[in-house]
Amino acid sequence: MSVYSRARRALPARVKTPLRRALKGTLRTVDEYLPDSLSRRVRRAVGRSTPARAPRGAAPAGDPLGLAPGRGPAASLATVATGRAAAVTGRDPESAHRLNRALLGGRAPRPAGGGRRIAVLAAADLVAGLESAGHEVHPLLPGTARATIDLSEVAVIDLAGVAGTWAGALDAEGVALYLELQDALSHARSQGVSVWLVDRGPDRFRLGAVALRRDGGVLTIRPGAVPPQHHITEDPGDAPTGVVDLLRDLDPLQPPSGHEPAAPQPVAQPAPRTASDALTNGSQEARR
Amino acid sequence: MNGTETAGTEAGSEPANPSGTLPPQRRVRVLLYGDVDLNIIDGSAVWLTSMARTWSLAGAQVDVQLKAVEDRTLLSGELRNMPGVTVWPAHPPQGRRALEPVPAADALQKLDGQDPYDVVMVRGIRICRQIARRGAFAGRLWSYVTEFGYPQDASDADADADAGAGAGAERWQQLGEIAAASRLMLAQTEQARAVLEAMVPAAAGQTVVLSPMVPDAIGPSTTRVAAVTPAASAGPVASTAPPAAPGTGEPVRLVYTGKFARRWRTDQMPEIVEGLRAGGVAAELTMVGDKVQHDPEHPDWAEHMRAVMDAPRPDVAWLGALDRTAALDAAAGADITLGWRDEELDLSLELSTKVLESCALGVPPLVNRTAAHEELLGVDYPLFVDGAADGPRQIARTIAAVRDQLPQLSARVLAVAEPFRMTARAETLKTWLARIGLPGPAQSRRSRPVRVVVAGHDLKFAGELVDLLTDHPDVDLRLDHWSSLHHHDEAASRDLVDWADVVMCEWAGPNAVWYARHKKAGQRLVVRLHMFELRGRWLSELASDAVDRFVTVSEHYRDLVVEHLGLAAERVSVIPNAVSLADLDRPGLPGRQHRLGLVGIVPLRKRLDRAVDLLRELHRTDPRYTLHLRGRMPWEYPHEWRKPVQREAYMDLFARLGADPVRHAVAFEPFGADMAGWLRKIGWVLSPSTVESFHLAPAEGMASGALPVLWDRPGARDIFGDEFVVQDTAAAARLILETDADDDARAARQRTARERVAGFDERTVTAAWQQVLLSGL
Structure with missing residues (x-):
């Protein structure tokens, strides 16, 4: 018999009952802050009728999809913030997956007819083209983009399709959306998912478009442009190249502006970017 | 109510001030410091003199603390000759020529200790950090930091990244410290402000755009440019007739001024002249500068550049380094200035002062097409180039195509430069001062605060x-x-x-x-x-x-x-x-009328279900509408997620939404402090709540040019007016569709909204708080 059981037996009923009630009330308030072992001991002390707490990491009762994060979002600000800044919290890398489970209940769509599962952020013509070719298209959407990558084998970002829910993502004002997209693409690369960028349309000069083109992990296709020439020893001729063929044949959506490229430069690995690299006004800050 | 009886109070020494208002105004005192060496004449050094001049034009008394001992007085001398400006020389520790951040901050605090300033404006991240760490100049620090760029990938942004993450994460943290210690943050462009506010929550709502300034006296005439001296009038000079287009056979005159560097494409610029000649257009190129930059990624480039400079070309003149006036003169004598560069530099959030100066000279600049340049020069500006694709021959074709339009382009770019003139910027400074209640009283009447x-x-x-x-x-x-x-x-x-x-x-x-x-x-x-x-x-x-x-x-x-x-x-x-009207009043982005915004979806009374129903209703007519939800998810609020009925309601709502075609028109966006930037893309701010005491989001939307839609509830009509309150979701949809179908109706409603929200402006509200908290004390 445990010490708690002996203590319970020793107490008169007129003391035991109100004491148990008081302890249960306290336990409800503090339990989530207690280490597991102490929580178990306190629950034993107040009697078996107190519901066991779910093991840490498991979805709490009423949350079968495990939506609630461990302790809630941690504040990212060390100082006292006022105004809107007071409401900001740190980034939760699992947020997209939680939301996606809420929306889809954890179901994973299945490819059909041999088509590829392709995550897309694209204009309507590209989506239609992929679907006509038998592929299964999963739209990348703000809030769930990272989770959609997990369902996909290929990702296609079409600069002409950055609109609708992604409107502004290529501009400075939409940098939060851009970073969510970049996070999803980074996740794609870590999963071995190829990321193709369709470089077309009037928005190809926007900040985010320039940044995507310069991203070494993104494979850029410019519709209508002459494809790179292969060395004679590795020329595949007219072998089909799947999604790439489809992307190359797209309408560039603007008149071709270049008849010859900028003077050839030796190909170099992009240098690590620093904050000063993008400064242009010859300021002394840029030289530090 | 009267003052407290705590120790130190002198009985009867504080006169009654029942209104809590500030006594009459006086001249604003500004202490200006830039982490820049005026012995090196570049953009940031010129900025210091321009900023002092602009403050002077705004009526301020300006004290400038120099960073470096003066070896050359070209710029520091200009400062000393400015009316209303006092220059404090640098006294660095022995053996040094310039102040590092610690002694610089000491010097600034010493000056402030002698006679406190209203505004301490500081440029440079290192000195701003030093001041922020000290908590110096509380409530008076205006920090101008340009050492940040567009966060190109997630590692640039993630403040929680593991050790070894890019400099970006650390930089945002530093900027956060600075913003928390600053009264105002200054950003050079609207793009820089947007990024700063998005990445640094403490900067949201308190960042203003301080664009580069061009002297009033700079204009199209070379004679006028040569007269740009400190003694010259600050007022705008009467404009002359625009230059004529180059006559047949006359060469198109191109000029480049600046460093010679690979990313600035300077080695390829002579080929533009060759391309023009091949197309039958005579052209001359003047290259001003002599500093060939070494490129560690392309170690042979500098030698290649020198070979280009040494190659004899009758139509290319290499003038070497010129002083600022002579360089401006050279640019003023050209038909087009060349600002073509590698696309990588288009990721900068800065606006080139050289581009603005070219415009102020009436000389159209040839620049990469970027969003910032489109905003400045217009989407249809004919001298844009594609930084990723265009080479010298395409650029030559671009120039040849506009040859006969140069006079018109000259007039166009002159008009573009006007808002950047110092006189115009001085007016902007005055509005910022007014926004924060400066100038305040000459001195406090109280023995203690x-x-x-x-x-x-x-x-x-x-x-x-x-x-x-x-x-x-x-x-x-x-x-x-x-x-x-x-x-x-x-x-x-x-x-x-x-x-x-x-x-x-x-x-x-x-x-x-x-x-x-x-x-x-x-x-x-x-x-x-x-x-x-x-x-x-x-x-x-x-x-x-x-x-x-x-x-x-x-x-x-x-x-x-x-x-x-x-x-x-x-x-x-x-x-x-x-509501900060000054902060929220920013240009709307294209297509905003089809974007609905909802800020906060928890708790259940916020009625996310009504917003989704509205979207569904709108899509029956027009599928362009999208719903943008900004806020945390219900499961992120433990005390709310614990409530079983509420939890069930949300789970049902999310499950239905997940299977609904309109799901593809719903964006779940994380909450951010940068509401002013976010609202630029939103046309309708929804308030479907069944209960609210006020609801700030629709009010902020109204100040931004968006329109509110409020489902009827007690108190809504009193705060927002009848025109924006609807009985049900169908009525909300009708209001939106009818308004968006009629530009005049939309514009009229926007005017009404702005008039109504004026009563919530921060200046009005703070006056009311002053009355409640301080009157009689």
């Missing part, structure tokens, strides 16, 4: 109040930030209640109960209620007689408070939440 404590667990609605109290010269402000609704450092609170003349409890929670219980004699206690407090069990413990004034955010909520607490109506003041 009024001691104010603001206490509460959530200060997100107290931003303007804290700014008011921080800015006020007669107030010493301290914050008692409770760690949660119920928890605080009681010892710290005891110290503060002993110290304070005035305590303002933000939210009528246990904080109000505690401060009422511990109130000192002669102390003023003000409590603001927002919403949920009326159902709080603690409210029965509130000694309401100890509260000198209750504040609510709306008339409707005042009525509830009066009834619930049994108060006399005159004890409750209505002060609405503040």
Whole structure:
């Protein structure tokens, strides 16, 4: 018999009952802050009728999809913030997956007819083209983009399709959306998912478009442009190249502006970017 | 109410000031410092002189602390000759030529200690960090930092990244420290402001755009440019007729000024002239500068550049380095200035001063097409080039195509430069000063400041109040930030209640109960209620007689408070939440009318279901509409997620939405502090709540040019007006579709919205707070 059981037996009923009630009330308030072992001991002390707490990491009762994060979002600000800044919290890398489970209940769509599962952020013509070719298209959407990558084998970002829910993502004002997209693409690369960028349309000069083109992990296709020439020893001729063929044949959506490229430069690995690299006004800050 | 009887108060020494308003104005005093060496004539050094000049034009007294010992006086001499400007030489430690951040901050604090400034404007991240760490110039620091760029990937942004993450993450953290210590942050462009506010929450709402300045005297005539001296008039010079187009056979004159560097494409510029000649267009190129930059990625490039410079070309002149006036003169003599560069540089958030100077000279610049350049010069500007694809021959074709339009382009770019003239920028400075209540009184009439404590667990609605109290010269402000609704450092609170003349409890929670219980004699206690407090069990413990004034955010909520607490109506003041019209008034982005915004979807009374139903209804007619939800998910609020009925309601709603075709028109966006930037893309701010005491989001939307839609509820019409309140979702859809189908109707509603929201402007609201908190003290 445990010490708690002996203590319970020793107490008169007129003391035991109100004491148990008081302890249960306290336990409800503090339990989530207690280490597991102490929580178990306190629950034993107040009697078996107190519901066991779910093991840490498991979805709490009423949350079968495990939506609630461990302790809630941690504040990212060390100082006292006022105004809107007071409401900001740190980034939760699992947020997209939680939301996606809420929306889809954890179901994973299945490819059909041999088509590829392709995550897309694209204009309507590209989506239609992929679907006509038998592929299964999963739209990348703000809030769930990272989770959609997990369902996909290929990702296609079409600069002409950055609109609708992604409107502004290529501009400075939409940098939060851009970073969510970049996070999803980074996740794609870590999963071995190829990321193709369709470089077309009037928005190809926007900040985010320039940044995507310069991203070494993104494979850029410019519709209508002459494809790179292969060395004679590795020329595949007219072998089909799947999604790439489809992307190359797209309408560039603007008149071709270049008849010859900028003077050839030796190909170099992009240098690590620093904050000063993008400064242009010859300021002394840029030289530090 | 009168002053407290704490130690140190001199009885009878403080005159009554019942209105709480500030005495008459005086001249603003500014201390200006840039982490720049004026011996090196470049963009940032020129900025210092331009900034001093602009402050002087705004009527300020300007003291400039130099960073470096003066070896060349070209720029420092110009400063000394400016009216209203005093120059303080640098006195670096022995053996050094320039001040490092620590001695620089010491020098600035020493000057301020002798005679405090209204504004301390500092440029450079290192000096700004040093000052922020010291907590110096509280409420007066204006920080100008350009050492950040567009965060190109997630590692640039993630402040939680593991050790070894890119410099970006650390930089944002540094900027956060600076922003938290600054009254205003300055950004060079609208793009820079947007990125700064998105990445640094503390910068949101307090960042203004300080674009580059061009002297008023710079104009199209070379004679006029040669006369740009410190003694020259600051007023705009009368414009002359635009230059004629190059006649047949006359060469098109191109000029480049600046460093010779690979990413600036300087080695390829002579090929543009060859391309023009091949197309039958005579051309001349003048290259000004002599500094060939080494490129570590392409170690042979510098040698290649020198070979280009040495190759004899009759139509290319290499003038070497020229002083600023001569360089401007060379540019003024050209038909087109060349600003072509590698696309990588298009990721900069800065606007080139050279581009603006070219415009001010009436010389059209050839530049890469970027969003920033499109905003400046117009989408249809014919001298844009594709930084990723265009080479010298395509650029030659571009130039040849506009040859006959050069006079018109000259006039066009001259007009573009006007808002960037120093006189125009000086007016902008004045509006910023007015926004923060400067100039204030000549000197305080009090022997000591009024001691104010603001206490509460959530200060997100107290931003303007804290700014008011921080800015006020007669107030010493301290914050008692409770760690949660119920928890605080009681010892710290005891110290503060002993110290304070005035305590303002933000939210009528246990904080109000505690401060009422511990109130000192002669102390003023003000409590603001927002919403949920009326159902709080603690409210029965509130000694309401100890509260000198209750504040609510709306008339409707005042009525509830009066009834619930049994108060006399005159004890409750209505002060609405503040909206910063100055910050929110930014240009809308294209397509905004088809974007619905909803800020906050928790708790259930926020009625996300109505917003989704509205989207579904709109899509029957027009599938272009999208719904943008900004806020945390319900499962991120433990105390809300614990409620079973509410949890079930959300799960049902999300499941239905997940299977609905409109799911593809819904964007779940994370909450951010940069509301002004976010609202630029939103055309309709929804307020479908069944209960709100005020609801700040639609008010902010109205100030931004968006339109509000509020489902009818008690108090909504009083705050927002009848025109924006609807009976049900079908009526909301009709309002939106009818308005968006008629540009005039939309414009009229936007005017109405802006007029209505003017009453919530921060300046009006802070005056009301001043009255409640400080009158009679």
